[in-house]
Amino acid sequence: MPTVDTITDLANRFTNDLELCRREDRDFEIASELNEIADAALASKEPKIVSVDFQPMYNAVNHHCELYELVDRRADCVVVRRGGLFSMVVQLNQKVALASEQELKFYFSFGARPNVEKGTQAHLVITGKTKIEKPHDDWDVRLVQETGKKATIEVQIPTDAPVGVWKVAVEVKRRDQTGGRHLRRFDTHVYILFNPWNENDGTYLPEEKMRQEYVLSAVGTVFVGSYPHTRGRHWAFGQFDDAVLPACMLLLEKSGVSAEARGDPVRMSRALSKMVNSNDDAGLLVGKWDGEYEDGRAPAKWLGSIEILETYLRTRQSVKYGQCWVFAACLNTICRALGMPCRVVTNFASAHDTNISLSIDEYFDEDGDQIEANDRYVNPAGIRDSIWNFHVWNDVWMARPDLPDGFGGWQVIDATPQETSDGSYQCGPASHEAIRQGRVDLKYDVPFVLAEVNADVVRWQKDDQAEGGFKKLATQTSSVGRLILTKKAGPVATGGFFKSDREDITWEYKPPEGTRAERVSILNAARRTRTARQVFDMPSVAKEDVTFTIEDRDQIPIGDNFSVTITAANTSNEVRTINVVMTCASMYYTGAKAHTIKRHDGELHLEPNQTKTMSMEVYYSDYYSKLVDHDLIKSIVICNVKETTQCWGGEDNLEVHKPDINIEVLGPAVQGKAIPIRVSFDNPIPLLLKECNLKLDGPGLMRPKTVPLENIAPKGKMNFEMNLYPKKALECTLIVQFNSRELCNLTGAKKISVASA
Template sequence: MVFLDCIENYFEKLADRFKKEFEERRRADRRQELEDIARYTSLHANDVPVDIEYIDFQSKANAANHHCDKYEVIERGKDTSVLRRGGTFTFVVTFTQECDLKKKHIFKIYFTFGSSPSIHNGTQVILEASGKKTFDKRHDEWDIRVIETEGKNVKFEVQVETDAIVGVWRVASVVCERDTNSITHLQRLDHLIYILFNPWNKNDSTFLPDETQRQEYILNDVGKIWVGSYPSVHGRHWIFGQFDVAVLPACVLLLEKSGVNSPALSDPILVSRAISRIVNSFDDDGIIVGNWSEEYSDGTAPTKWTGSIPILEQYMRFEKPVKYGQCWVFAGVVTTVCRALGLPSRVVTNLNSAQDTNSSLTVDKYFSPGGEEYIFDDHEKDRIWDFHVWNDVWMSRPDLPVCYGGWQVIDATPNVTSDGLCQCGPASHVAIRRGDTHLKYDVQYVLAEVNADVVYWLVNENSESRFQKLNSNSACIGQQILTKAIGNVVDSCYDDVDKEDITAIYKQKEGSQIERVIMHTAALRSKEARDAYLQPRDTDGDVEFSIIDTERVPIGHDFSVTVKAKNKCDKTRTVNVVLRACSTYYTGNKAYDIAKADGEFPLRSNETQEFSLPVNYASYCEKLVEYSTIRILALCSVKETNYIWVGEDKFQVLKPNIKLEVILPPKVGRISVVGVSFTNPLPVALTNCSLMVDAPGIMRPKTIQLDNVDPKAEMLYELKMYPWKKTTSTVVATFNSKELIDLTGSTALDIGS
């Protein structure tokens, strides 16, 4: 046995030796083969056709030159470029041998857009490099030049035309000899090139001259959306996240889904109009389903969103509309899509926003003698929304007369149809301010939103028309039009520092002669509006009524509503007052009655009296709905003259801010801790508590379930994050519970190395 073992070991060792020697001989043979090929290639270089070995598109360097270096699709790989049209970009081609583009070789690069590219409609571009060192074509044409040649490497620069189609382009390339038919195969590259609008280029139709505005309206990825009732509004933090890795691909797919033909995607007018349509789901299964019912069990409540990224991710993942959104959610996503594509955009909030359903430039409201609002078919009912949110986008308007460019309104909330689809705009600010309702798109609708007259009617079954005109209010609509001011987001929701009032660029001063002339002139262009505005002016009574503005009411506190009556004549008058308080949805629809009071009293000559309705917290706590708006309605009459006056007021019950405080300063590769806290203002515990947090560039959006918060107790949570790159960001947090919803807060973070 020992002998046999020795024999077996011997043969095993011998086999190993033979195997190693064989492998060494094969490696030596391969080395010799490569050397022979190299010698042959050097001796017969002219016989081997040149080919392309590699193309470096220098994505990061080009992105930095195009203000696109924040896009995460670039950071995740080398197969993507993000550029702005009207600019230039460089790339380096490594050929298999030295290439003589001036005399012997031709290099061609193909850029194609869409499924059926064509040179004639601008969806295919073929650039031929002849070795020239300068561009010789105009800014509205593609061009290519050679920057430098070093051995087998040639560095090229491409000029992108200023009206190039916006979206994703594909690339192919080829090199061949000039005087022969020798040509290598066309190389279709995996590289994708996103081409965006270019507000930095004066020849682009989206050119925005001011650099601070470009930083805000294109590059800022965190903002505020103003919500609430005039004057107690607050800024709701929103993460636009236009540079997130999922956003740009989603935006491109949305444009393709919009049905806009490829050449039209170079026009910001048509692109912005398409965006206003595809962000809502009404016509074409767009991104978001609208819901104003407070029933969100099969989706996500609008107040639980903190930004656009999770909405776009969910839409892409499941390929169906996301539930649910409201006007400010639509506007937040529109801003993300626009800024991602390079179209300057901002969120705009109109306080006391009219929805004029019959194109009369009026909001008609009907009441019974007891102060109850008369309800028509809901689809035919004019409304006054506490607030409505849309978007301004910046562009030139060559389709309109001179000077109508600049800010344009688009609105993605499916409130109105235009050309048979749920879309709105772009409507020029200049056209709205001048009352040029004959100009496209949807100027009359937006004009009514910001400046319609409110007309009050009394239902009178004994009159021939059934309705008695009472009084009108020309100053109620468009009380204030707001956007976030340029600069950093302020942590507090109620701070005015980052709030900009832009009412004056939407309309003339309320009540001025020119404002009245503009509205009457606009009314003459519409039969419905003409009939409304040509009605006789109301006769004022000799008793003057007004509702005293309710100051800010923190949630959990009592308040009172007061009507003031002033007798301006020399006789005693008998005054009857009906006061009602109810909770309302921000769309203007009533939710629940809260309190009612009525009374009659004599008012002597030149006397002023007040009539009040006290409301305690127990009366309204369980009747508040989203945004905690309370509406006051006063119906006042004078017995001796039969004069009737109707007045309305709204205010928002205020909720506490969430406070975010950095506990452990953030650094790359190290844990960071942010404390999130607020004090429960209610005398009851908060249940079913959750916290939604987001911080673009640092962490993905996530929802955290929390314990109950006792009455008047402090909620405190420590949020841990792990920054992976040096950047600046903003942490946004939103708290929701069964008893108290939509508390928001934020804090800025500077991630050091």
């Protein structure tokens, strides 16, 4: 475990380096220092090291790392991948003859206590051999060529080398042992990353299209909303920003993961799922779900990960605030930055099972009114079972040598602090295949993830004669894990609710609902869990002869009215009397109610085989002031049949739609020249918009920026023009968000192709 002083020293070094990246006179200072060292070496007759050219861009290109800004901005920073060859040019103060005159030795070290046996240190002697001879999991070195006073060297980095910042020292002496040795330690940061391009690396991903998306794509889509009405929102992952890798290193140091363990993607991904939340180790983000964000930033107002990671690096304080999609998007950035293939995954109708019963339990009294469960049905923290409208986590791709064959590939990790695992708020990696098969005996956290995607919803009614005081009324087997989405490999969509870039991966987590394979999977898991066996073994007792349907709505434009409508059909030959309670509320995405919007109580009297409807009208004036993040409204209808005690509950989730932001490029997009853009939208509400601002982010195009705006008139139009100044020729995506006191979270995106000058 690193000491506080070690972490502080590391943080100081990284923040100082970040400042150097932004200073115009950096190159002059570094050149002056190198010249002084070179002059001293040249004056000596003994062999001395004048300089080492670490060839940062040459190595970066060969290692698929040329996009990292650190390589562009720092002459003393190298980013490479394990399993590759690392090229360097060493200049001595005399003619190079490494096979006969000089002995050249390289030292690579990692962590506070480097050790050869633990794989955190390597001693490499240049003997004059010109071939790499050792296996892929060992350090090796070869001489490429000697030209005058320079020697070109290539070092093989082991495919299981720990991932992080390595230090380099170079030593030279005469081979005849006369004279002393000359040792140069370099401040150069050598970042060694995972290598999904190398088949011997534990993160190897065979398809190039997948690597381009899940390792190299810097902008993506995070899906939110409620089933079946989903939508995407853009996120700037920005894993190549110059603040990201240093922030990753700081998080790893604080995680307590030993240096020798940082080559294992299983342990690394598990540690990162812990460090992205602040619950245990003052990690990256503070989670908050109550809508009160005055001392930080509302989760919905983040556009990307760069600002969060740089703030953490500079302040060394957890950033306020995050919710699941922010945790997952930042974790995605970190994993991709370190070279682990990673994607953001959204599970719609996501269960939070607090007692490992693989069920979400709802309770009713003797009259059929819903009640809270008593204390024995909650977890130690007092949290009850719930179903979130959506929940976002990550999949990482890796081999699983710690599991039986066939359980590698995509693995779930989750940084949102819901339940503890091994005493910390961490989750995963949980194998997709283990989840599909119901193998809750395999690590890590398979039961929790399985419940999230495939738990049954069980309704209980109070009965003093039943064991435990409740009898099981009914079970719904297809209410959880209705749809699981990720962004598919390829271009980022910029409209149409992102249907063109969404990929349905529900089948990867479970067999199709209602199939024999799906039931076998959940029952297989239930047999292995004591609390689940008690739930699944109890029979349902309710008589159900009235069918109910609730009208399903997609979304409504902000300002429109809507209605909640229930249809009841009596399929029996007897009269049925139904008590109906209709409620409409704004919701947090976790499924927790924010504010009640409207309620209606009524009764339906159905003759045999009769069908009737009941409706409740909801007006704009009812809901406008009660909306919260994501603008979700849930309508719930509870029906109790007096004659049979049948209890039915239905719900409809809808989203209040806000206008998209329009982004126009008004001139040619050329590297090094101003690109004029216009941002606009129509105010859809009859209110003056105050305290307005635009947030902009575009990895590779611009750094995150906030621009204040003038007030916008009721039903008026917002127009804003500005210039962008791209430094590189590239394909990029600009993301824009508008916020005001009265109307917030309007978003838009624009693909921009920047041409070479």
